[in-house]
Amino acid sequence: MSLTRARENITGWLMASPWLIGFLIFTLGPMIASVVLSLHEWDLILPPKWVGLYQFRKMLNDPLVYQSLKVTTIYAATSVPLYIVLGLAVALLLNQDIKPVGFWRTVYFLPSVVSGVAVALLWMWIFNGQFGVLNWLLRVLLDIKGPNWLVDERWALPALVIMSLWGVGGAVLINLAGLQGIPTGLYEAAEIDGANAGQRFWAITIPMMSPVLFFNLVNGMIAALQVFTGPYVMTNGGPNNATLFLMLYLYWNAFSYFRMGYGSALAWLLFFYILILTLLMLRSSSAWVYYEGSLRRR
Amino acid sequence: MQVSTVRGTRRAVWAPLQSRRYRRYITLAVIYAVLVVGAFFLMIPFAWMVSTSLKDPGSIFAFPPKWIPNPVMWSNYIEALTMPDYPFGLFFRNTLIITGGCMVGQLVAASLVGYSFARLRWVGRDVLFLVVLSTMMLPPQVTMIPRFILFRELGWINTFKPLIIPVILGGSPFTIFLMRQFFLTIPLELDEAAKIDGCGPLSIYARIILPLSRPVMATVMVFTFLWNWNDFVGPLIYLNEREKMTLAVALSLFKYSPEGPTRWHYLMVVSLLTMAPLIIIFFFAQRYFVQGIVFTGVKG
Numbered sequence: 001m002s003l004t005r006a007r008e009n010i011t012g013w014l015m016a017s018p019w020l021i022g023f024l025i026f027t028l029g030p031m032i033a034s035v036v037l038s039l040h041e042w043d044l045i046l047p048p049k050w051v052g053l054y055q056f057r058k059m060l061n062d063p064l065v066y067q068s069l070k071v072t073t074i075y076a077a078t079s080v081p082l083y084i085v086l087g088l089a090v091a092l093l094l095n096q097d098i099k100p101v102g103f104w105r106t107v108y109f110l111p112s113v114v115s116g117v118a119v120a121l122l123w124m125w126i127f128n129g130q131f132g133v134l135n136w137l138l139r140v141l142l143d144i145k146g147p148n149w150l151v152d153e154r155w156a157l158p159a160l161v162i163m164s165l166w167g168v169g170g171a172v173l174i175n176l177a178g179l180q181g182i183p184t185g186l187y188e189a190a191e192i193d194g195a196n197a198g199q200r201f202w203a204i205t206i207p208m209m210s211p212v213l214f215f216n217l218v219n220g221m222i223a224a225l226q227v228f229t230g231p232y233v234m235t236n237g238g239p240n241n242a243t244l245f246l247m248l249y250l251y252w253n254a255f256s257y258f259r260m261g262y263g264s265a266l267a268w269l270l271f272f273y274i275l276i277l278t279l280l281m282l283r284s285s286s287a288w289v290y291y292e293g294s295l296r297r298r
Numbered sequence: 299m300q301v302s303t304v305r306g307t308r309r310a311v312w313a314p315l316q317s318r319r320y321r322r323y324i325t326l327a328v329i330y331a332v333l334v335v336g337a338f339f340l341m342i343p344f345a346w347m348v349s350t351s352l353k354d355p356g357s358i359f360a361f362p363p364k365w366i367p368n369p370v371m372w373s374n375y376i377e378a379l380t381m382p383d384y385p386f387g388l389f390f391r392n393t394l395i396i397t398g399g400c401m402v403g404q405l406v407a408a409s410l411v412g413y414s415f416a417r418l419r420w421v422g423r424d425v426l427f428l429v430v431l432s433t434m435m436l437p438p439q440v441t442m443i444p445r446f447i448l449f450r451e452l453g454w455i456n457t458f459k460p461l462i463i464p465v466i467l468g469g470s471p472f473t474i475f476l477m478r479q480f481f482l483t484i485p486l487e488l489d490e491a492a493k494i495d496g497c498g499p500l501s502i503y504a505r506i507i508l509p510l511s512r513p514v515m516a517t518v519m520v521f522t523f524l525w526n527w528n529d530f531v532g533p534l535i536y537l538n539e540r541e542k543m544t545l546a547v548a549l550s551l552f553k554y555s556p557e558g559p560t561r562w563h564y565l566m567v568v569s570l571l572t573m574a575p576l577i578i579i580f581f582f583a584q585r586y587f588v589q590g591i592v593f594t595g596v597k598g
Contacts, residue, residue: 011499012420016340018410019430019474021465028431030444037444044447078368090336096329106584110344111578114530118569121553122347124564131359133346140362166343170591175471177592195433226437229530233550247439254443255535267439272436 038264055265076224087171112169120233178212347499351566378567412477480514
């Protein structure tokens, strides 16, 4: 008996070992190395020099750090709420008795499938101030002369927010699954009690959907704080650092200026920023996220 | 007595029901209208891309834009694919090799590891599974710089190894999680029966678990394809030589045209062809796609 237990132990460890080896070499090791690196100055050519907390002090006095924190925060604080509200609104529409269901879902979901550099280039052309399709639409539909989006300091960041909303389909899909998980009995009971559509929405849909909305909030926030491809390809941080995201500044320091120490310190700044925001959201969740399993008995 | 009450209610309900049905039609019409407008805005970028990709250089810079290209320049596609400074075929092949390697690696490694976490009892399993879950939350930026230094020391820069080997060794924690959760839904009685027939863990994995896991395998394949096809930061850091570049990295350089204004018609051709595999896979594997996203969203 104990022999079979021992053999199961060995097999278990062996079968998990690809992950374990990978974890030690590519995650745990680099994490420790990253802490060590952030206490050094190293340009990959001269030997690394111990500098203590210098990199972190330098960070506090670097105006571009504040600029990148500001840009990243503004982006996250505008794009994520819009993403969530729009994602819920579209999901509510698609959850109605519309036909053909498959067609509408595909149309709304398709843009979120494509992403990356190709999408960034496409939107660069859409945002073109002179010949872009967006300014044409603005003129035809609203008779507005559109701005020079990506080369205008005030409009470059909003442009990236608009682009991010094109991929709202991901949230829509998750929300749709959530909506379909709400027992119809709740709505029927509310209707018998005379609740109107608005009351049913606020008293049933929103509480029942809150775990899904919370999931979208946390994931959307984490993704928004790590945005890189758009600003790298479309604006290169400009104009005048208006789209200098934290991740972009990190990339420049590490891989353009080869400041391994400062880059590592910036990576930890990003890490703790994400961690603190996530913890704050988790804290707040007990106040507004409703989990059926933890229903309080009355 | 009771019967008459029911009848009475029914009659009283009948009149408002008609107006309610009428209102339902109006609501539906509004919903369709909103959906059409939304779909219009979502599809415009695609239409704009296709339209531009078929224009001649002269009519690209026109305002208001002409939507129907005249003449239709199918030759743009041939020219964009045969440019001497932009070997599209090579970039496509590189991307395919990396993506394919990652897909195979994920399927083999993540399913083995997932099986171990789901089906075998070993000391330290639950603690290590918590570690898997917590690495899901870890932003990749923290390990990015030391990994680069490690691969540089190993001489792996400008090879595909930094992009494939870490994926083979343990894959992404998310995939392991997905596999484990799926394996947990397979009845344990099957394992027990196989054990009585003399099967060891490895043959239970190969003969029972894997054949029953096609849905989760398909989901993992679709997602791995999507992530690696679109991946930009990794290839950007590790691949600097043109002969080794992926589509994404090469595309990001393409916008700097050697002479004159940006060649938007070629750029749109290449962007379109880069997106095409994703769109095709989406149409063929929509089910697995949706399953994966829903799974991560609702249960994750």
